[in-house]
Amino acid sequence: MPDADRLPMTSRLLLGAIAGAAATVAMTAAMNRLHRRLPADERYPLPPREITESLLPQLSDDDAIKDGATAAHHGYGAVSGALIAAAAPNIGLSGGALAGVGVWAASYFGWVPAAAILQPAHRHPVRRNALMIAAHIVWGAVTAASIRELEAARSTTLRAGPLKDAVKEQNGEQ
Numbered sequence: 001m002p003d004a005d006r007l008p009m010t011s012r013l014l015l016g017a018i019a020g021a022a023a024t025v026a027m028t029a030a031m032n033r034l035h036r037r038l039p040a041d042e043r044y045p046l047p048p049r050e051i052t053e054s055l056l057p058q059l060s061d062d063d064a065i066k067d068g069a070t071a072a073h074h075g076y077g078a079v080s081g082a083l084i085a086a087a088a089p090n091i092g093l094s095g096g097a098l099a100g101v102g103v104w105a106a107s108y109f110g111w112v113p114a115a116a117i118l119q120p121a122h123r124h125p126v127r128r129n130a131l132m133i134a135a136h137i138v139w140g141a142v143t144a145a146s147i148r149e150l151e152a153a154r155s156t157t158l159r160a161g162p163l164k165d166a167v168k169e170q171n172g173e174q
Contacts, residue, residue, distance in 0.1 A: 005090055013082045013086055023142035024076075024139060027138050047108070047112075051072070100143070
């Protein structure tokens with residue numbers, strides 16, 4: 001199996017985007033389970049909802065806000081996964097987990113407060129920060145594992161070979 005860093009950049013970006021979006025599903029599952037464990041006064045909406053509602057105040061219908069938050073969260077996961085695959089195509093699980101924490105820090109201490117969307121993370125409740133860090137660790141590790149699995153599939157299930165099950169024309173007939 002060739003090293004992932006030998007893949008064309010477009011392939012690395014594609015695999016990373018798929019991996020990041022898939023990892024966002026696992027991250028969301030972790031967020032759901034951990035959110036239930038917060039004290040009642042800290043069980044208000046998590047950042048994907050807060051960010052979406054802040055950026056798109058014209059969405060007044062609850063389902064539209066939920067859909068927007070879901071799409072934005074998975075899109076952000078896909079973009080972040082693509083960037084990780086581009087920068088570190090052979091990333092391991094621990095590197096992925098660290099990358100997840102890096103995405104959290106860059107978001108919640110960086111662009112999100114800089115854009116005046118949410119307060120910086122040090123002003124959020126400690127348990128909510130712990131939840132978000134744990135969820136980003138899950139995201140990063142799953143992203144790394146998914147990149148590796150998708151890259152491996154290129155050498156196994158997606159490799160070139162005879163198309164034995166494909167419908168082929170033979171002598172003008174199908």
